Amino acid sequence: MCCNRPVGERVRGISRVSYAWRIAATLLGIGLLLNGSLRMSDDAWPLGPLSQYAFSPAKDETIVITRVEGLLADGRRIDLALRVETAGISRAEIEARIPQITADPSLLRSVTEGWTFRHPEQPKPIRVWLVQDQIRLVDGRVGARRLVELAAWELPS
């Protein structure tokens, strides 16, 4: 362990002003972070609350999984997987815009464009649906599942 200590070690100087602003910045940063977690919303990122998985679902909660399904010209109904690498947009981003999409289903264009761009060899969907798998918890255990349609959009030909 003796050898880990550098030979000829020197200490760089620091002025009082440098010292003071560093202490002030640390206290301000800690204050802003605490304020973010105690009072603010996600809008205040990177100084907002660390709210991922920070809620408390009840034992009879309904868990929803939002998906987008597409109808192909040959009648097949396929899942347009909501991931950046498959549709250019992730599930959480679509979930955050559900009210806007149900009011204006043409916003599903973001998914169909991203999906067709990444799947040029596949036929383009002619109609898409915003759907949710709803899974009911029963006394903290996984119960029945049902499919609910939230919005539908015919792609312009």
Place this chain on the structure above:
Amino acid sequence: MTTLRSVGSWFIPIVPESRVALLRTVLYLFVIIDVHLFVRDPIPLSRHPELYQPLLIERLFRLPPPSVPLTITLYLILMIGCLVAAANVLPRLAGGVVAATFTWWTAIGMSYGKVDHDHLALVVALWVLPTVGVIADRWRSVERSAQAGWALKCIQISVVFTYFLSALTKIRSAGWSITSWPDSSILLWAIVRRPHGLGQFLLPYPELLHVMQWLSFTAELTAVVVLWLKGRALLAAAVFWMGFHVFTMAILYIHFAPTAICWLAFAPLERFGPGLRRVKARWRERAGRRSARHQVPVLRNHPVDSSG
């Protein structure tokens, strides 16, 4: 006065600058990985201006809405800036550019409805690392400084606050209840929504999931203690949290890699260079001995030790 001085030296300890030089290299190279693997959606998202909802920081600084040319420009600046800063060249300029660009890039990634919280320590690290300035001899520096100590302390605080503040947010969101979150069905909820990892094997055991929630919540709430740990206790804490991240990765596919990499701010990285040199020297010594043992064919009538 003594108390003030000891508080000051806790926030601003004097540490080897080579530690910061090495951490800079690791973190700036990590940002390149991050842009390709984790916050990788700003360019595709910028094709959908109709879904963009600027965060407070973007409104405050009146940042223009993302477009494809803008996000591609940010991407290119990040790539060049990270390579320069990773080499500890122009640390203030390159580091400052990377800090501002990466903050904007990540903010764009969070402006379409989903806000992640695994980047707090990395964003703080990128803003404080340039303040250390030029480090003479970079990774081989034998200088120590308070400037380096403050930067590392800020990153350490951000790492443990990532855990502590998430526990605080859980208490707040449950109406200031301490037991609601660990007693809830949150892990079951998360596994059902992300049924890819090993978590699905835990679905039939909700009681076990509750035990895991209590453990993680207690660890998060007490994470600040890590700031006062030293030696083996600190190593044990680091191993525990790395295990925690591996575990959440295995059951939920949630990695928190940007936080995990910042744990290096606790490590005595200055030992890495001399350690590596010692290993190299030993390896060379062994290789030398091996070649000395090899018999060299000597041609007849030739002097063995010919120096002419």
